[in-house]
Amino acid sequence: MNEPVNRIEPRSGVALELAKGETLIVSDPDGGQVSDLVCYGADDVGEVISNGRTFDYEETIALTAGNRLWSNRSNPMLTIVEDTVGKHDFLLTPCSVDTFRHFYPDKPEHRGCFGNLQAALEPYGIGPDAIPTAFNLFMNVPVDGRSGGIEVKPPLSRPGDRIAMRAEMDMIVGLTACSAYASNGGSFKPIDYAVQPA
Amino acid sequence: MNEPVNRIEPRSGVALELAKGETLIVSDPDGGQVSDLVCYGADDVGEVISNGRTFDYEETIALTAGNRLWSNRSNPMLTIVEDTVGKHDFLLTPCSVDTFRHFYPDKPEHRGCFGNLQAALEPYGIGPDAIPTAFNLFMNVPVDGRSGGIEVKPPLSRPGDRIAMRAEMDMIVGLTACSAYASNGGSFKPIDYAVQPA
Incomplete structure (x- = not known):
């Protein structure tokens, strides 16, 4: 990346503003680390990224370069322009604290990506109930097409792998370095991001 | 069903209140008809059914008898107690009107399940941005586990097939007889429902 690189420390999160036409580049510096992404319309935060609308319009649950991520209002929010992982x-x-209690009853509680997103988005007037199913970068969740079963496996990303997404509207983005054990192959690593001008 | 049966006319929708312990029975009288279901906590409509939380806790995208449907706040909302379709x-x-424009540009526009749910839920103070990805009863969307591709196929439900769901909290339910062509095998049929006491 030629643009200044910002680091999200392990098990934390940030919010940032992205203008239409800018490209957000998220990279996994050490490899094997998930980053949860949510985004909201800057003009009206009632507009939010929607997995259901995206699956509907893109006709796939496997999103990569060329696919768009859609809002609950049926507008494209982000276009994936580069993806070295797929x-x-x-x-x-x-x-979240609830998923930690459910999946890791013997581990210390943690507010997780949900708590990190909640804290990062609060200054924008976005409350916890407005945090939807996230687009989980580098997260590896195979689906068994016959049984419907899902499994959380370690990410396929290697050090330096990245995904670049162009903003199709002005937006507020929440972005984390994920805090859960299974999603990240058992260790917590940072996430880097940069914003490329239009 | 021994309880009074209510009919949702083709391409329409209703809202109803369901108390904790009551069971909602939704049946497909003619077969091959989808019904979209959404639900909200009666005490606080900020609590809403969440596909992501459900997939997470149930560890499958194929939900049937024995599975629970979870809220964005990590509480179980409905338990599927009977399912003759699977x-x-x-x-x-x-x-919605937007999906009709996208998928059926040559067909007359229709407000769809989204518009029907919006109208039915408005008296409860639930606005359109609060309508999430729905639990689409009898909807047949196979996922290709390798490619991630999805396809909307005709429902597998035959006349009289049904699904019964027990409420795990007091809630407001939005329920439709779906309006889209592909989801319903090209024709629009009614949906029946009844509420069984706790």
């Missing part, structure tokens, strides 16, 4: 998840919600 | 969809959002 495996992301748009089925699962951000990990 | 094939429903929780990936796609309700059809």
Whole structure:
């Protein structure tokens, strides 16, 4: 990346503003690390990224370069313009204190991506109930087409892998370095991002 | 069903209140007809059914008898107690005027399940942006586990098939007889429902 690179420390999250035409580049510096992404219309945060609308219009649950991510109002929000991994998840919600209690009862509680997104988005007037199913970058969740069963496996991303997404409207983005054990192959690593001008 | 049966006319929708412990029975009288279901906490409509939380906790996208449907706040909302079909969809959002323009540019526009749910839920103070990805009863959307591709096929439901769901909290339910061509095998039929006491 030629643009300044920002680092999201392990198990944390940020919010940022993205103008229409700018490209958000998210990279996995160490490999094997998930980053949860949510986004909202800057003019009206009632407009939000929607997995259901995206699956409907893109006719696939496997989103990669060339696919668009759609809002609940049927507008394209982001276009994936580059993707060196090709495996992301748009089925699962951000990990949270509740998912930690459910899946890791013996581990210390953590507010997870959900709590990190909630804290990062609060200054924009976006409350916790408005956090939808996230687009989980680098998250590897194979679906068994016959049984419907899903499994959370370690990401396929290697050090330096990245995904670039062009904003199709002015927006507020929430972005994390994911906090859950299974999603990240058992260790917590940072996530880097940069914003390329239009 | 021994309880009074209510009919949802083709391409329309209703809202109803369901108390904790009551069971909602939705049946497909003619067969081959989809019904979109959404639900909200009666005490606070900010609590809403969530496909992502459900997939996470149930570890499958194929939901049937024994599975629970979860809210965005990690509470179980409905438990599926009977299911004579075994094939429903929780990936796609309700059809809407925008999806009609996209998928059926040559057909007359229709407000779709989205517009029907919006009208039915408005008296409860639930606005259109709060309509999430629905649990689409009898909707048949196979997923190709390798490519991720999805396809909307005719429902597998035959006349009289039904699904019964027990409420795990007091809630407001939105329910439709779906308006889209592909989901319903090209024709629009009614949906019946009844509420069984706790």
